[in-house]
Structures are given as C-alpha cells and as structure tokens.
Amino acid sequence: MPEWLDVAVRSVMFLVFLFFVTKALGKKQIAQLSFFEYVTGITIGSIAAEGIMGLDGNMYLGLLAIVIVALLPFLSGLISLKSKKFRDFIEGKGTIFIKDGKVMEDNLKKERYTIDELLELLRNKDVFQVSDVEFAVLEATGDLSVMLKKENQPLTPKDLNMKVASIKEPQTVIMDGKILDEPLATIGHSRGWLKTEIDKLGVTIENVFIGQVNSYGELTVDVFDDKLQVPSPQERPLMLSTMKKCQADLELFALATEDKLAKQLFVKNSKKLQKAIDQVTYILKS
Template sequence: MPEWLDVVVRSVLFVTFLFFVTKALGKKQIAQLSLFEYITGITIGSIAGESIMGLDGDIYLGLLGIGIVAFIPFLGGLISLKSKNFRDFTEGKGTIFIKDGKVMEDNLKKERYTVDEMLALLRDKDVFQVSDVEYAVLEATGNLSVMLKKENQPLTPKDLNMKVASIKEPQTVIMDGKILDEPLSTIGYSRGWLKTEIEKLGVTIENVFIGQVNSYGELTVDVFDDKLQVPSPQERPLMLSTMKKCQADLELFALATENKDAKQLYAKNSEKLQNAIDKVTHILKS
C-alpha cells in the first residue's frame, strides 16, 4: 500500500475511533475538563498523532494504547460518582476569592492568581467593582462564580410583587424553508394551522429561514430577505384591547340606562370583566 494511502486510512480510522471514545466518555470530557481529563486528552492526541504518521508501527498497538488511556478517566468517573474524597482529589474543589465582600488574599496566592487576573474574571461577569460582590468562588473548572450584594442585584418581578406569565421552550417548526413535523406535533399543531399562520404574515414557507412557535401559540419568523419586514403577532394585544373595549361599553351602558335592574346588571358584569382583565393583563401584554 502506498504511504499516502496508508496515512489516509490511518487518519480516517483514528478519527472515527476517537469520536466513539469521546462519545463514550460523555459530554463532560469536552465541556469541563478536570486536570485528570486534560492530561488524558493530551496523551490520547499524542498517541493518535504518532500512530497516524508512524508508518512503521503497528496500527493496532495505537488503538490499544488509546483504549487503555481512555478507560482510565472512564473508571475514574465511576469512582468519582461514589467517592467525594476521590472526586475532590482528581477534579479539585472551589476556592473562595471573595467572602462577605472581602477579598481572600491568601486564597489568591494559593491559586497563584494576581489581583489583575481576579478583576479580569469579575469583568467577564460584568462586575467592575469589588465592593459590589458578596461572594465569589473560583470553581475547579477555572470559572469564577459571583454573587452580588443584595442591593446590587437586578430587580426581579418577584421583588416588585408582580405576576408574570410562565414561559415554555419555543419550538422551531420551520428551518431553511422546510417544515419540521416533530416539534410541530409536540405542541399539538398541524401543517394546516402552520400554513394558515404563514399566510397571515404574508410570506411563504420557502422564504422562511427559521420559524418558531412560543408558549402562547404565536408564530414568529425570520425570512431569508433581511430587508423584508414581517409583522409581529398581534393576537394577544388585540384580545386585551377587545376586552377593555367590552368593559368600557358595559360601563357606558350602565350610565346610559335608567332601568335600575339593567344598570345593576351592566355594572356587575363590568366589574367582573375588569377583574378578569387585571388577572390576564400580564399575559396578554406584548
């Protein structure tokens, strides 16, 4: 076999083998590397590179070496699930950098971090002043987790005693001009419904780059032509506007009539409708 063809075969074989090895080790191997996994990754890469270009060597020995090295973190992961001490030893523990608003200088030195490096990590979290921080810990992965002081945390609807509508994950039902039936059926809609909604927006499915249905059953689309303006859904604001108009009409009828029974009926239903409006306004507002 020519050497160039041997290299091609070895490359394809090792890339395929490494793909399945990485897949077996799990997503953590590529998302958050511990020191143990980092060393394993370098070793596997070195063995693969040497096996691909080492044309005089036995290819099966390279595969065996990768298999053995990959099995070590796999076994370590199983042990880590059972033993916290082993997990702390192999993956490390978080180190507190700021506690109760005070910088832990000894911990910075222990992790060999300078003040400038700590400030850079804080800026990555959009924090520019140390005195705004209540608690900050350097995770074993090298990320800095930051909790701001209560007075510096952003307001939430809960802080203001406001009710907000719950939101579910939007479903992508159109991609690259093609309908995706699985997410469409997940939310209980048909192709006929989707085509009707598309017609309301004045576009065709073929012109839609991506289309999503939110938790309120509203379809929003992004079209291939960036210059084309697509109207946003108006069902909820329109419904709220209609309810307010009905409530105002009932109040007007109560004022206009001289019949006591009718006046009382109009006023009572106007109050009921106003209560309903108060309960759903946070949902129907766009």
C-alpha cells in the same frame, strides 16, 4: 503501500476511532475539563499523532494505548460518583475569592490570580464593581461563579408577589423552507394550521428560514429576504385591546343609563373585567 497512502489510512482510522472513544467517554469530556481530563485529552492526542505519523511502529499498539488511557477517566468517573474525597482530589474543589463582600487575598495568592485577573473574571459576568458582590468562587473548571448582594440582584416576579404563567420551550416547525412534522405534532397542530398562520403573515413557507411556535401558540418567522418586514403576532395585544374596550363600554353604559339596577350591574361587571385585565396584562402585553 506508499507512505502517503499509509498516512491517509492511519489518519482516517484514528479519527474514526477517537470519535467513538470520545463519544463513549460522554459529553463531559468535551465540556470544561478537570485537571485529570485535561491531561488525559493531551495524552490521547499525542498517542494518536504518534500512531498516525509513526510509520515504523505498529498502528494497533497505538489504538490499544488510546483504549487504555481512555479507560482511566472512565474508571475515575465511576469511583468519583461513590467517593467525594477521590472526586475532590481528581477534579479539584472550588476556591472562594469573595466572601461576605470581601476579597480573600490569601486564596487569590494560592491560585496565583492577581486582582486584575479577578476584575476581568467579574467583568465577564457583567459585574464591574467588587462591592456589588456578596460571594464569588473559582470553580474547579476555572469559571468564576458570582452571587450579587441582595440589593444588586435584578427584580423577579416573585419579589413583586406576581404570579406568572409557565413558559415552555419554543418548537421549531419550519427550517430552511421545509415543514418539520414532529415538533408540529408535539404542540398538537397540523400542516393546515401552519399554512393558515403563514398566510396571515403574508409570506410563503419556502421563503421562511426558521419558524417557531412559542408557548402561547404564536408563530414567529425569520425569512430569507432580510429586507422583507414580517409583522409580529398580534393575537394577544388585540385580545387585550378588546378587553379594555369592553371595560370602557361598561363604564359608559353605567354613566348613560338612568336605571339604578342596570347602573349597578354595569359598574359591578366593569370592576370584575378590570380585575381580570390587571391579572392577564403581563401575559397579553407584547
């Protein structure tokens, strides 16, 4: 067999073999790696390169070596699940860089980080002032986790004692101009409903690059033609406007009538409707 063909065959075989080995090791192997996983990955890559280009060697010994090296992180992962000490030794532990708003200089030196590098890590988290941070820890993966001081944290509906509706993940029902039936069925809609909603937007399905249905049941689309302006869903704003108009009409009726019983009824229902409007405004307001 010519050398070029031998290298080509070895390359394809090792590539396919490495794909299945990596898939067996799990997604963690391609995410942020621990020290041990990092070393294992380099070793497997070196063995594969030698197996591909080492024309005088036995290719199957290279495959065997990859299997053996790949078994090590697999076994260490099983042991790590049962032993925290082993997990801390293999994967490492987080190092506190900021505690109670104060920089831990000794820990910075221990991890050989300068204050400039700490500031860079903070900027990557959209934090530009050290005094805004309550707690920060350098994870074993090298990422910096940051907790801002309470007064610097963004407000949430919970802080304001507001109840918010739960939001479900949007379902992609159109992709590259083609309808996806499975996600459409997941939200309980048919192709007929989808075509009706598409007609409301004034576009054709073939011209839709991506179409998604949000948790409110509204269809939003992005079309291939970037110059084409597609209107945003108006059902919720229209409903809110209708409710406000009805509330205003009740107030006008109360002012216009001279019947005391009717006036009381209009005022009472106007207040009820206003209360309902206040409760749903954050949902219906787009």
